[in-house]
Amino acid sequence: MHKRTVATRIVGFCLGGTILLLLPLVVRNDYVLRVANMMLIYSMLSLGLNLTTGFAGQLSLGHAAFYGIGAYSTAILALRLSLPFPWTLLCSAVIACIFGLLLGIPTLRVAGDYLCIVTIGFAEIVRLVFLNWMSLTRGPMGLPGVPPAQLFSFVFLDNRSYYYLFLVLASATLFVIWRIVGSQIGRAFIAIREDPIAASAMGVSIVYYKILAFAIGAFFAGIAGSCFAHYLMFVGPNSFNVDESLIMLQTVILGGLGSIPGCLLGTAIIVVLPELFRPIYMYRMLWSGILLIMLMLWKPQGIMGKVTLGHLVRRNKLFASLKSKAVGLMRK
Amino acid sequence: MLSQQLINGLTVGSIYALIAIGYGLAYSILEMINFAHGDTYMFGTFVCLTFLENGMNPFLSVFLAILIGGLLGVVIERLAYRPLRAASRIAPMISAVGVALVLRNGAQLIWGPAAYSFPPLLPRVVLFVFGLRLPVLQLYIFAIAAVLVLAISVLLKRLRLGWAVRAVSQDLEAARLMGIPVDRVITLIYALGAGLGVAGGILYSTYYSTVFIGMGFSGTMKAFTACILGGIGNLYGACLGGIVLGVAESLTAGYVSSAYRDAITFGLLIIMLVFRPSGILGRKTSQKV
Numbered sequence: 107m108h109k110r111t112v113a114t115r116i117v118g119f120c121l122g123g124t125i126l127l128l129l130p131l132v133v134r135n136d137y138v139l140r141v142a143n144m145m146l147i148y149s150m151l152s153l154g155l156n157l158t159t160g161f162a163g164q165l166s167l168g169h170a171a172f173y174g175i176g177a178y179s180t181a182i183l184a185l186r187l188s189l190p191f192p193w194t195l196l197c198s199a200v201i202a203c204i205f206g207l208l209l210g211i212p213t214l215r216v217a218g219d220y221l222c223i224v225t226i227g228f229a230e231i232v233r234l235v236f237l238n239w240m241s242l243t244r245g246p247m248g249l250p251g252v253p254p255a256q257l258f259s260f261v262f263l264d265n266r267s268y269y270y271l272f273l274v275l276a277s278a279t280l281f282v283i284w285r286i287v288g289s290q291i292g293r294a295f296i297a298i299r300e301d302p303i304a305a306s307a308m309g310v311s312i313v314y315y316k317i318l319a320f321a322i323g324a325f326f327a328g329i330a331g332s333c334f335a336h337y338l339m340f341v342g343p344n345s346f347n348v349d350e351s352l353i354m355l356q357t358v359i360l361g362g363l364g365s366i367p368g369c370l371l372g373t374a375i376i377v378v379l380p381e382l383f384r385p386i387y388m389y390r391m392l393w394s395g396i397l398l399i400m401l402m403l404w405k406p407q408g409i410m411g412k413v414t415l416g417h418l419v420r421r422n423k424l425f426a427s428l429k430s431k432a433v434g435l436m437r438k
Numbered sequence: 439m440l441s442q443q444l445i446n447g448l449t450v451g452s453i454y455a456l457i458a459i460g461y462g463l464a465y466s467i468l469e470m471i472n473f474a475h476g477d478t479y480m481f482g483t484f485v486c487l488t489f490l491e492n493g494m495n496p497f498l499s500v501f502l503a504i505l506i507g508g509l510l511g512v513v514i515e516r517l518a519y520r521p522l523r524a525a526s527r528i529a530p531m532i533s534a535v536g537v538a539l540v541l542r543n544g545a546q547l548i549w550g551p552a553a554y555s556f557p558p559l560l561p562r563v564v565l566f567v568f569g570l571r572l573p574v575l576q577l578y579i580f581a582i583a584a585v586l587v588l589a590i591s592v593l594l595k596r597l598r599l600g601w602a603v604r605a606v607s608q609d610l611e612a613a614r615l616m617g618i619p620v621d622r623v624i625t626l627i628y629a630l631g632a633g634l635g636v637a638g639g640i641l642y643s644t645y646y647s648t649v650f651i652g653m654g655f656s657g658t659m660k661a662f663t664a665c666i667l668g669g670i671g672n673l674y675g676a677c678l679g680g681i682v683l684g685v686a687e688s689l690t691a692g693y694v695s696s697a698y699r700d701a702i703t704f705g706l707l708i709i710m711l712v713f714r715p716s717g718i719l720g721r722k723t724s725q726k727v
Binding site for chain 1: 470471517518521522525527528529530531532533535536537538539540541542543544547655659662666695697698700701703704705707708711712713715
C-alpha cells in the first residue's frame with residue numbers, strides 16, 4: 107500500500123472521528139440528532155450486510171429479518187423477563203446470529219440470484235411470524251413500552267446520550283468488521299466471492315465460511331435491532347419489511363460492494379438525503395428506485411467499490427445446461 | 439370441504455399459472471429475475487379499475503389494460519433491462535428491484551395506498567353438480583386461464599414467432615447470427631409476459647374482488663415460486679407449479695391457518711430451491727468447472 111493512501115486514510119479517519127465526536131456538542135437540534143442516531147444504527151446494519159454481500163459475495167435481501175429478530179428479542183426479553191440493557195443487547199445479537207446460521211445453511215446449496223430469493227423468502231416468513239404470533243409479539247399492534255437503555259445507574263433518555271452509545275457501538279462494529287476483513291477470514295470470504303470452486307480447491311472450507319458470513323452479518327444486525335428497540339421504545343412488524351432490506355442493500359451497493367468507507371458513505375447518503383429534501387420524503391422509495399436503476403446503468407460498482415457486480419454471479423454452466431434441457435422439454 | 443378447498447386451489451393456481459408463464463418466459467431467455475413482474479401486473483390491474491370506474495365497457499377496459507400492461511413491459515425492458523443485457527446477472531436484477539420500487543410507489547402516488555374493491559366482471563352464481571358446489575366464477579376463471587395458456591403454447595409451437603422465441607432462449611448469439619431479430623423478440627416476450635400478467639391480475643382481483651398495492655410484490659414471489667416448483671424455462675412446468683402452489687395455499691388456509699398462507703409459499707420456495715432447484719419437471723444437472 108502506498109504511503110500516501112495510508113496518510114490520507116489516517117487523516118480522513120481522524121477528521122471523521124472528531125466531527126462525529128463533536129457533533130452533538132455543536133448541534134443541539136433534536137431532529138438532527140435523531141437523524142444522526144438512525145444513521146449510526148443503519149451503519150451497523152450496512153457494515154454487517156457488506157460483510158455478507160460485499161466481501162463474501164452472498165447476495166442477501168433478507169437483512170431486515172435479522173434486524174427485526176434483534177429488535178423483537180430485545181423487546182420481549184426486556185418486557186417479559188425484564189432483562190437489563192447490556193444483556194438484552196448481547197442476547198439479541200446472539201439470537202439473531204443463530205438465525206443467521208440457520209439462513210446460512212441453504213446457501214450451501216443455493217447461490218446467486220436463487221439465494222437472493224431464498225433470503226427474501228426467509229425475511230417474509232419472519233415478518234409473517236411477527237405479524238401473526240399474537241401471544242408473543244401482539245401482531246400488528248406491536249410491542250410498546252420497551253424500557254430505555256440503562257448502564258449501571260445511567261439511563262439513556264435524550265438523543266445525545268443515545269448518540270454516544272450508538273457511536274461507541276458503531277465504532278466497535280467498524281473495528282471488528284475491519285479486523286475480520288483484514289484477517290485470514292476476510293481473505294477466505296473474498297476467495298469464495300471470486301471463485302468458490304477455486305477457493306475450495308485451495309483448501310478454504312466453503313461450508314464454514316459461507317455460514318460464518320451470514321452469522322457475522324446477522325450478529326451486527328441483531329445489535330442494531332436491539333439499539334432500535336431501546337431507542338424508539340416500540341417494536342412493530344412494519345419496521346422490518348422487504349423495503350427495509352432493500353434500503354440496506356442500497357446503502358451497500360451505492361457505496362460500493364466490498365468497501366468499508368463506501369458502505370458508511372452509502373449509509374450517510376441514503377439516510378440523510380431524504381431528510382434534506384423533506385418535501386419529497388414521501389416519495390423516498392420512488393426516488394430510491396430511480397437511483398437504483400441509474401446506478402446499475404452508469405456505475406454498477408458503486409461510489410467507492412472495487413468489485414463489479416459481475417463477480418458476484420457468473421453465468422454458470424449449470425444454468426446453461428439446465429436451460430437447454432428445459433427448452434428441449436418445451437419443444438416436445 | 440376438501441373438494442371445496444381443491445376447487446379454490448385450482449382456481450387460484452390457474453391464475454398463478456398465468457402470471458408465472460410470463461415470468462418464466464422472460465427468465466428462460468435472459469436468466470433474469472424480473473422483480474418488477476408483479477408490480478407491472480398490479481399497475482395494469484389498477485389501470486383496468488380506473489377504466490371500469492369511469493364507466494368504460496368491461497371488455498374494452500380489460501383489453502386496454504392488458505395492452506397498457508404490455509406497453510409498460512416494453513418500456514421497462516427498453517429503459518432498464520436492455521442496456522444491462524451484457525452486464526452480469528445481478529445488475530439487471532437490481533435494476534428490476536428499482537423498477538419495482540418505482541412502479542409500486544408510482545401506483546401509490548396515483549391511486550393512494552388503500553385497497554379498493556374490484557367490480558364483479560364475471561357472474562357469481564353457484565351451480566350444484568352431483569352435490570358438489572361449483573361456483574361459476576371459478577369455472578370461468580379456470581376456463582379463461584386454460585384458454586390463454588393453450589393459446590400461448592400454440593403460439594410457441596406453431597407460429598414463426600414461437601420458433602424465434604425458442605431459438606433465442608436456446609442460444610441468443612446463434613439466433614442473432616441466423617438473422618432472428620433478437621431485440622424485437624425479447625421486447626415482444628416482455629410485452630407478452632406483462633400482458634399475461636395483467637390478465638392474471640384482473641382475474642385475481644375479480645376473484646378476490648379487491649385490488650391493492652401489495653399484490654405486486656406477492657405476485658412476483660408467487661410467480662417465481664410457481665416457476666421454481668415446476669422447473670424454470672418450462673411452460674407446462676410453470677402451469678403445474680402455479681396449480682400446485684394454489685392448491686397448497688388453499689389447503690393451508692383451510693386446514694392450518696389463513697394467516698400463514700403466504701408463509702407456505704415462501705417455505706415451499708426455499709425447500710424447493712434447496713433440495714430440487716430444477717423443479718418438478720426439470721432434470722438434475724451437475725456443475726462443471
